[in-house]
Amino acid sequence: MSIALLSAYVMCVMALFAYGVNCYYMVWRFWRTYRKESTRMRERIDAAQSIFDDVAALPHVTTQIPLYNEANVAERVIRAVAAIDYPSSKHEIQILDDSTDETCAIVDEIAILLRSQGKDISVFRRKKRQGYKAGALAEGMQVCKGEFIAIFDSDFVPNPDYLRQMIPPLLADEQLAFVQARWGHLNTQHSVLTQAQSIGIDGHFMIEQSARAFNGFFMNFNGTAGVWRKQAIHDAGGWQSDTLTEDMDLSYRCQLAGWRASFLADVVVPAELPETYTAFKSQQFRWAKGSIQTAIKLYPSVLRSKASVMAKIQAFLHLTHYSIHPIMALLSILTLPVLLTLDVNVPWQLMAFCMLCILIAICGPSTLYLTSQIVTQAGFKRLLFFPVLMCVGVGIALSNTRAVFEAVMNVKSGFVRTPKSGDFKKTQYRVNAPVLPLFEILLGLYCVVSLFYYIEAKQYMVGPFLLIYACGFLLVGIRSFRESYQ
Numbered sequence: 001m002s003i004a005l006l007s008a009y010v011m012c013v014m015a016l017f018a019y020g021v022n023c024y025y026m027v028w029r030f031w032r033t034y035r036k037e038s039t040r041m042r043e044r045i046d047a048a049q050s051i052f053d054d055v056a057a058l059p060h061v062t063t064q065i066p067l068y069n070e071a072n073v074a075e076r077v078i079r080a081v082a083a084i085d086y087p088s089s090k091h092e093i094q095i096l097d098d099s100t101d102e103t104c105a106i107v108d109e110i111a112i113l114l115r116s117q118g119k120d121i122s123v124f125r126r127k128k129r130q131g132y133k134a135g136a137l138a139e140g141m142q143v144c145k146g147e148f149i150a151i152f153d154s155d156f157v158p159n160p161d162y163l164r165q166m167i168p169p170l171l172a173d174e175q176l177a178f179v180q181a182r183w184g185h186l187n188t189q190h191s192v193l194t195q196a197q198s199i200g201i202d203g204h205f206m207i208e209q210s211a212r213a214f215n216g217f218f219m220n221f222n223g224t225a226g227v228w229r230k231q232a233i234h235d236a237g238g239w240q241s242d243t244l245t246e247d248m249d250l251s252y253r254c255q256l257a258g259w260r261a262s263f264l265a266d267v268v269v270p271a272e273l274p275e276t277y278t279a280f281k282s283q284q285f286r287w288a289k290g291s292i293q294t295a296i297k298l299y300p301s302v303l304r305s306k307a308s309v310m311a312k313i314q315a316f317l318h319l320t321h322y323s324i325h326p327i328m329a330l331l332s333i334l335t336l337p338v339l340l341t342l343d344v345n346v347p348w349q350l351m352a353f354c355m356l357c358i359l360i361a362i363c364g365p366s367t368l369y370l371t372s373q374i375v376t377q378a379g380f381k382r383l384l385f386f387p388v389l390m391c392v393g394v395g396i397a398l399s400n401t402r403a404v405f406e407a408v409m410n411v412k413s414g415f416v417r418t419p420k421s422g423d424f425k426k427t428q429y430r431v432n433a434p435v436l437p438l439f440e441i442l443l444g445l446y447c448v449v450s451l452f453y454y455i456e457a458k459q460y461m462v463g464p465f466l467l468i469y470a471c472g473f474l475l476v477g478i479r480s481f482r483e484s485y486q
Helices: 002-047 049-053 074-082 103-116 132-143 162-172 192-214 230-235 246-256 277-304 309-319 321-341 348-375 380-395 397-408 436-456 460-484
Strands: 061-067 091-097 120-124 148-151 176-185 226-229 260-271
Touching (some): 002 162, 002 260, 002 321, 002 348, 049 162, 061 074, 074 103, 091 103, 103 120, 132 246, 176 230, 192 277, 192 380, 246 309, 277 309, 277 321, 277 397, 277 460, 309 321, 321 460, 348 380, 436 460
Parallel strands (some): 061 091, 176 260
């Protein structure tokens, strides 16, 4: 039993070590290619600006706005899209509204107003929300006019020059399937939770997406703030709803079909960050389950593809990234039994090796996030929220563990959209949190007990890691519990 527990513990540590080391690798690949590729992309965009002087030469663009009960933000995103600097005769706006509440009246009112101002805007409503967001996008694409399709979720606010920045790369490279813009943040200052999230989002987009796009790795469309070539969607088999991350699914199928993808780090589209712990966990649950579903569905095809060995390795680490959460949850549970079954005589060399691996694993994402803050010039005050990011990242491990196991066991679940507040909160949208927060609190208390046992056993190297685990589970569990009964 002692050997089995210790072996499982060491395997968990080594798995985290592998994902952590990959963060250093992504940072290295980012610095190798970012300046050269971003400069080349900017020159391409600037050189193509003259095409906007000739309306007849411009391609037709359709912008799709999928909505489902978004009374707080629907009008804002529709007005922002209508204000994009692109000729109305070449810009079709599709509002794909599956709402069942007052959002419908808001959408109809603003659509009538914008139509009277000469905008080409249509509202599509389905009798049944079949396929959720993927189904809505697919139905809208069947009748859209554009050869390029821009997509915005309801909480995004594109700038007027958005299409002037995004269309030129697609015109210059006929093999580009889509171009993804970087997500910005509308409500970073709302709380410590949104501050922490903003660091995580910056790291993903600025470093990971840049490194993937500029080094020939598989990259994903992030579901919004990107522009697609309609032909590429057709060639890849169209939108499919058998995973909760239809964006990642289509992205990989498209690149497996021979298309490429690109990323514009200089084009920033501000968006809302989830403001509650239950909303954030709901979003992460969907992303975790969907990415593992996509891995199960498509990674065998990636292995059979002609992609490079490193591209295949990166695809595996990308698609299975959320598997670190069940590993973290298991590690937190195993720590105390390992100590007790070994009768406190844990070889210090082995413990030091494990702690070194964990330290390297933890510092990997931190290095990635720090690099993103330097590149985006976000300011060093943001570094104060690194501990919160670490705690929240650990605290959602139990929720995401459930997501991963549901994906592996092929348990079906609906697409639960993340509640948004908007500038003026009209409707209180909530995510129902069942008993999971209680288990998070219990696991946090368990980590506290484990911490005391290790301190008593004078195994001080484990202390900081158990402290992070305890703080993370207790923070997320207690806040989620409170939000459920407010």
